[in-house]
Amino acid sequence: MRYQIFIFCLLFSLVSFAGDKVKIGIFTGANHTKVNITVTGIYALIGDGGVLATLSKDDKNIQLDAAADGVNATLDGRFLGRFKRVMFQHYGAAEFKVYPAAGKANSYIFPEDLIVTSVLNRLQLVNSLDIESYVPGVVEAEGGKGHLEEYYKVQSVISRTYALNNLRRHEAEGFHLCDGTHCQVYHGRSRFEPLIAAAAAKTNGIVIVDDNIDLITAAFHSNCGGHTINAEDVWSKPLSYCVGRADTFCLLMPHSNWEKSIPRSQWTDYLESKRYPVSDSTTANALAYFPSEKQIFFVDSTFKIPLRVIRSDLKLRSTFFTVHQQGDQVTFIGQGFGHGVGLCQEGAMRMAQLGYAYDEIIHYYYKNVHLVPKHLIWFFKFD
Ligand SMILES: [Zn+2]
Numbered sequence: 001m002r003y004q005i006f007i008f009c010l011l012f013s014l015v016s017f018a019g020d021k022v023k024i025g026i027f028t029g030a031n032h033t034k035v036n037i038t039v040t041g042i043y044a045l046i047g048d049g050g051v052l053a054t055l056s057k058d059d060k061n062i063q064l065d066a067a068a069d070g071v072n073a074t075l076d077g078r079f080l081g082r083f084k085r086v087m088f089q090h091y092g093a094a095e096f097k098v099y100p101a102a103g104k105a106n107s108y109i110f111p112e113d114l115i116v117t118s119v120l121n122r123l124q125l126v127n128s129l130d131i132e133s134y135v136p137g138v139v140e141a142e143g144g145k146g147h148l149e150e151y152y153k154v155q156s157v158i159s160r161t162y163a164l165n166n167l168r169r170h171e172a173e174g175f176h177l178c179d180g181t182h183c184q185v186y187h188g189r190s191r192f193e194p195l196i197a198a199a200a201a202k203t204n205g206i207v208i209v210d211d212n213i214d215l216i217t218a219a220f221h222s223n224c225g226g227h228t229i230n231a232e233d234v235w236s237k238p239l240s241y242c243v244g245r246a247d248t249f250c251l252l253m254p255h256s257n258w259e260k261s262i263p264r265s266q267w268t269d270y271l272e273s274k275r276y277p278v279s280d281s282t283t284a285n286a287l288a289y290f291p292s293e294k295q296i297f298f299v300d301s302t303f304k305i306p307l308r309v310i311r312s313d314l315k316l317r318s319t320f321f322t323v324h325q326q327g328d329q330v331t332f333i334g335q336g337f338g339h340g341v342g343l344c345q346e347g348a349m350r351m352a353q354l355g356y357a358y359d360e361i362i363h364y365y366y367k368n369v370h371l372v373p374k375h376l377i378w379f380f381k382f383d
């Protein structure tokens with residue numbers, strides 16, 4: 001019986017791979033009131049459920065502007081009407097561009113569908129697309145150019161896992177994820193690095209789950225400085241798969257070391273504001289601080305100053321640093337860049353350079369996780 005269910009689920013997963021749409025709020029920080037849109041490929045332009053026009057060339061210009069009770073649509077200078085919801089529904093391979101009437105132009109190209117509504121006299125633009133079309137855009141916007149395909153596979157699996165694990169972040173606004181750092185940065189499809197689309201396609205549908213077959217919180221950071229740290233030491237909540245471990249792969253990478261100097265008085269004033277005693281012998285420990293390994297608290301847990309708070313307050317690159325006094329200055333000499341939880345990106349880049357496969361890299365940084373096709377989660381969890 002279980003075998004039959006497995007076959008059924010496998011067939012179901014193969015069929016439904018093509019149909020997982022995500023709705024991404026685009027230009028969410030921009031507050032556009034008027035935009036022009038051009039398309040490449042074939043689209044139906046739909047206003048409140050009725051087809052207004054078929055669009056097949058990029059020389060047609062559709063202008064949309066926000067009104068209090070809807071969206072005004074104009075096609076090549078001809079007013080089409082005011083609608084609650086304007087949709088660009090694609091047929092086959094099709095893409096659109098958005099040109100804001102005010103503000104800076106951009107050259108982003110978005111695949112698949114666009115849904116436009118008016119919210120508080122502003123246009124709300126939502127790109128509705130298959131998650132597999134979304135992933136390469138995120139990987140390029142977040143990860144940049146010039147890396148190896150195996151590293152892009154790691155980022156593809158992480159971005160896909162993150163997206164599916166956070167589909168309710170903007171539920172109240174009517175879309176799944178925004179296009180900013182709050183969710184994952186997304187500027188339309190990838191345009192500069194062909195390896196990214198290949199890497200996303202080669203990991204099609206693969207996500208990371210924990211021992212309970214739950215999608216993981218796939219935390220990552222730029223460079224751990226030689227040792228990743230436990231999730232609970234940064235966010236108070238433990239994650240069984242984000243457990244600190246030594247990492248030598250990132251030690252000679254671009255963000256492995258940093259240095260920052262501030263006036264000694266600024267440092268002692270800061271410590272005083274945190275109730276650290278600055279007028280007795282413990283001051284010396286704050287001016288010559290050399291932890292031998294990663295710590296959670298500054299100097300000693302009795303003072304209750306978490307290093308993550310110092311990092312945030314003084315805008316330091318990491319919590320892994322020493323403090324030296326030099327005259328009326330103190331210098332922080334540190335390692336790594338970022339919170340240090342989960343996957344170390346520069347370590348992962350180095351592992352890819354050394355020939356490790358993407359799944360080996362993921363298993364190195366996340367403990368006891370599994371890589372599975374996303375639709376098989378349902379089979380394992382609910383069988
Ligand atoms: Zn968001």
Ligand SMILES: [Zn+2]
Pocket residue numbers: 223224225226227228247248249250251344346347
């Ligand atoms: Zn590292």
